[in-house]
Structures are given as C-alpha cells and as structure tokens.
C-alpha cells in the first residue's frame with residue numbers, strides 16, 4: 239500500500255522551514271570562513287554570526303551577549319545543568335528537577351550525582367504538572383544550587399507553571415534553568431528563568447543547532463575545557479550556515495506563531511476529542527487545556543506500541559511513541575511512568591506549520607481501524 | 622486470608638502481563654486477590670494504570686524472591 243506520507247512528528251524534528259533552507263544555502267556560499275580571523279571573508283562570517291545572534295536574541299527578548307549557539311539542544315541542556323551547578327558550587331551541590339525533564343537534563347543530573355552531587359526529582363500529577371508544594375520544599379532545602387524545569391513536556395504537552403516555580407526559586411535565591419525546546423517558536427517563552435535552552439530543529443530550523451541563554455548576573459561557569467568562542471559557554475566552532483538558518487527561521491516562525499498555534503491547537507482539540515470517542519479503550523493523556531498547541535499523546539489499551547507505530551507507518555503516518563518496546567532501553571517513557579498513565583500502545587502526534595486539516599482527518603479516519611485490527615490480531619477485543 | 626493466586630508473567634513484554642490479568646480477573650470472584658509476577662519494567666506502570674481505568678484495586682507491589690509482584694483485587 240503506498241499511502242501518501244503524513245508527517246506527524248514535529249516534536250522530534252519539524253520539517254525545514256523555507257526561510258531556513260534559503261538562509262542555509264546563502265550562508266553556505268557566504269559564511270564558511272572562520273569568524274575569528276582578520277580578513278575579509280572572516281569579517282563577513284563574523285557579521286553573519288553577529289546578525290544571527292542579534293536576531294535570535296531579539297526574538298527571545300534577551301541581550302545578544304546572553305545567547306550562545308550550541309551544537310544541539312542536548313549540548314545546550316548539558317551546559318545549562320552542569321554549568322549552573324558549577325557556578326553555584328559554593329552554595330551547595332543540590333540539583334532539583336522535575337520528574338519529566340528531557341533525558342538530556344536527566345543524563346546531566348546522573349553525571350552530577352556520579353561526581354558526588356545530589357539530585358531531587360519533583361513528582362508530577364496525573365496530567366503531568368509538577369507539584370508546586372514539593373517543588374518549594376525541594377528548592378528551599380539547604381544546599382540547593384540549581385533547579386531545572388521543562389517549560390512544557392515534550393512527551394505529553396503539559397505546560398509547566400514556570401512563573402510560579404521561578405518565583406519560588408527567586409525567593410530561595412536559586413537560579414532556575416528552563417528547557418524551552420518545545421515552546422520556542424510555538425508559544426511565548428515564560429518569564430522567571432536564569433538559564434534557558436532551545437533546539438532549532440523543533441521550530442523548523444536545521445538539526446544541530448541549540449540555544450543557550452544565560453541571563454546577566456547568573457552564576458554560571460562553563461563545565462567544558464576552556465574555549466573562547468560563544469562567550470566561553472560552549473566549545474568549538476559553530477556551524478555558521480546552520481546557525482544563520484536557525485536564527486532566520488526562528489524570526490519567521492515567531493512572527494506568525496500566534497495564528498499558526500491557534501490553528502494547530504484547534505486540530506489538536508479535534509484529535510483529542512475524536513480519539514477519545516472513536517477509539518475504544520484509549521487514554522488521552524496530558525492537560526487538555528494548559529498544553530502545547532501542537533502536540534497530543536494517547537495510549538491504546540492492550541496494543542503493542544511498536545506494532546502500532548509500524549502499522550501507522552505502513553499507512554504513511556509518521557508518529558513517535560513512549561512505549562517501552564519502541565525505546566532502545568526497553569523501558570517505558572519516564573514521563574508516562576511519572577504521571578502513572580498507561581505506557582503501552584502509546585502514540586505521540588505533533589503537528590507543524592504544513593500540517594493540513596485533511597491530513598489530520600485522514601489520520602482520525604484510519605486510526606480506529608488500525609487499532610481495531612491490531613487488537614483483533616492479538617485476540618484482545620472486548621477484554 | 623488465603624494466599625493470592627499467582628499469575629506468572631515473567632519474561633512477558635508489555636502489554637502481555639496486562640492482557641493476562643484482564644483475561645483472568647473476571648473469572649475470579651469479586652474480592653479475590655491475585656499477584657501478577659512481571660519483570661518487564663513497563664508492568665510497574667501499566668498494571669496500576671489498568672486497575673485505575675477498569676475500576677479494579679491496585680493493592681501494591683511486593684518484591685520477593687520471584688522478582689517484582691503486583692497485587693490486584695477484583696472490585697467489580
């Protein structure tokens with residue numbers, strides 16, 4: 239069967255925005271020289287880098303000297319966590335983070351603990367929102383050096399109370415790091431943070447560009463061997479053509495974010511409602527209201543997540559899953575586990591600027607039959 | 622109190638332990654307690670979630686010599 243492809247995994251990587259493609263091609267010709275050098279092509283490269291930084295900073299509402307480009311969102315998250323802890327060594331070695339951080343943050347936390355530090359994971363409720371009381375207790379504990387909170391869950395879309403969590407941190411004198419990878423380009427960036435990261439391929443920029451923003455006055459110290467590029471925050475030469483494309487596309491997506499997000503949010507509402515009524519025994523997870531505009535997650539009882547992904551793929555649908563059988567570690571998503579929701583038969587659908595109503599309709603029309611066929615095959619109908 | 626019936630789902634990958642429980646529980650009287658032995662890490666998430674969705678009681682987890690066990694009581 240060759241069904242036309244429907245790409246519904248923008249939260250992993252959004253299709254390249256046309257502005258990004260254009261800027262990338264132009265910068266490949268114009269921005270290959272080392273911006274550190276003192277000759278004409280290098281000065282041109284430096285101008286492109288400065289302009290990209292200014293554009294990205296203006297879009298996020300920060301100062302250009304607060305923003306560094308990193309080799310990925312993961313590298314930015316590692317820098318944010320380990321650098322935030324290094325800079326606050328004298329205050330203590332405690333890291334506080336939500337139970338539903340991205341694995342990049344959790345792996346940095348593991349490194350910190352392996353080095354003798356401590357990490358406290360703050361639980362979330364059934365819809366995936368942190369428990370603010372537990373957050374306050376953890377942040378207020380003696381020796382807390384840094385707190386990390388994802389702006390909105392990459393797996394279930396629930397928006398976190400960043401402003402309230404930030405107020406708690408401010409009162410305790412603890413800097414807050416916010417992983418905004420799923421928010422930047424889709425929704426306004428919340429206030430109240432000291433360190434922020436994002437990832438270009440989530441908004442339609444090229445893969446391999448992250449943003450690390452360290453607010454003036456934040457005690458942050460690079461955890462990497464010394465390198466003077468990017469204000470000493472991240473080592474190595476930047477991929478300038480990709481950085482130029484990332485900044486140009488960020489400006490473009492931010493300009494029409496409100497209208498696009500409103501359209502995608504209505505499509506997500508439709509998916510949430512129709513999946514819940516038209517697929518038997520399904521749990522649509524995450525906050526129905528306070529959520530990302532473009533992302534929805536549900537779990538189908540008794541269905542193998544990997545089989546479901548393959549069946550959808552055969553019909554042309556590209557989605558992702560938090561089910562254990564689809565992960566290399568064979569562990570269920572730590573996000574679904576922390577929420578206490580079904581982890582098998584899990585599907586994450588995430589929309590992008592080119593997602594059409596017709597594509598969503600086709601998905602919704604075919605899904606019940608696909609799930610039904612898998613259940614019939616497994617002999618679990620009516621169980 | 623009699624010992625709970627043991628359903629051995631060791632070696633099964635999710636969703637099989639949940640399916641096995643869903644097949645067996647309705648055959649037992651309301652109030653009966655079963656212990657599902659399951660070593661797939663997803664079982665620890667999915668067995669309690671199934672109980673919540675189906676209105677059954679998830680009594681708790683016991684880690685014994687047979688590995689993780691999950692006690693469930695039929696409520697309806």
Ligand SMILES: Cc1ncc(COP(=O)(O)O)c(C=O)c1O
Pocket residue numbers: 249250310311312313315340342388391392417418419420437438439446447448
């Ligand atoms: C919330 C969040 N943080 C960090 C990352 C890592 O970004 P990257 O893919 O650029 O390494 C991702 C992407 O998977 C993400 O969704």
